[in-house]
Amino acid sequence: MEKRLYNATKNGDKNELLCLLHEDAQLLDRFTKARYPETPLHIAAMLGHSEFVDELLIRMPELAKELDSRRRSALHLAVGKGHGQIVIRLLQVNPDMCLICDIDGRNPLHVAAMKGNLAVLRELFHVRPWAARSPMAQGDTILHACLLVTEGISDEEFVNRLNNEGNTILHMAITANQTQDESLSDTIRSKILVSTQERDQSNAILEARRSNVDWLKRKRHNLILVASLLADMAFHATVNPPGGVWHDNDPSHRAGHSVFADTYPNTYTQFLMSNTFGFMASLIVIQLLISGLTIRRKLFKRVLIAVMSVAIAAMGFAYAVSLVPLTSDPAYSWLFIRFWTIFMILLFTARAVRQMIKIFKFVGNLIMRFIN
Incomplete structure (x- = not known):
């Protein structure tokens, strides 16, 4: 059989x-x-x-x-x-x-x-x-x-063919440390290393873009919520200013006018400006998040962070200034104002230094490429 x-x-x-x-x-x-x-x-x-x-x-x-x-x-x-x-x-x-x-x-x-x-x-x-x-x-x-x-x-086409994990056969050979064998010819090793470097650079770019997109997806709801709360606080602080409003007409004031504005006119101007900055910055954040602008995700992320930082800084300063008419000793209010101002200056300076370092590195790499 x-x-x-x-x-x-x-x-x-x-x-x-x-x-x-x-x-x-x-x-x-x-x-x-x-x-x-x-x-x-x-x-x-x-x-x-x-x-x-x-x-x-x-x-x-x-x-x-x-x-x-x-x-x-x-x-x-x-x-x-x-x-x-x-x-x-x-x-x-x-x-x-x-x-x-x-x-x-x-x-x-x-x-x-x-x-x-x-x-x-x-x-x-x-x-x-x-x-x-x-x-x-x-x-x-x-x-x-x-x-x-x-x-x-x-x-x-075969050398650059991707598997389901986004790797080529040469990339996997590098991953397995197979380029250390001296019996490989220089030509083949050069092809492997160049292909792998290009693949790693491409994967790094894709990963960075994916990271920015994921960050926006995760934080979008939270950013809208925080921006809405800040805008609401700023709106109510303007409609109902610290210290309240006058309820009667008098030669020195009129009903509905801010007590804060009449008592501390210069300080009230600072309060109103910072409160307005915070309100407008919050509205800008909300508008950016709901507009769906087709701009670079990394740039979009940086703009959102910058505008949100301005809104928070402005609201913090507005709160500190609003303490002036509410406390018996304005010195406490000015102490908080100085603390908040120094803190925000240090924070923005640190971010600026970080960006400058990135710019210097980028320029340095361009110069090295030009020299080589």
């Missing part, structure tokens, strides 16, 4: 396979329970009988895990012969077979690289990209396997 099955497998005779399985439904089970040099799936995959392979996998998908006497899976053999359709079918059944190494320490990606079959290598890399990190028995990497076929890798 096994001999008839092998003959049917070599010929790719699907009808004969169905007849044999009709006669003995457990025929394929014996290949998973006993040790055979190779299974019908190995032979069919090596010979390229795709329909025969499909039928075997439908009837017994466990055959995809079986190894021959040299610890090769059917995927190894299909990759070695370049049968792309069969490779795709085997990957659909069990993609983890990409990680299995034969007696020589080669997984299917190594075999595809050594054969120079980039189309098959793309499929394998897309399914299990980390298999590219696995070294062979002698410590060689997948890049060494590529060197057995060609001195350089000229397929830029």
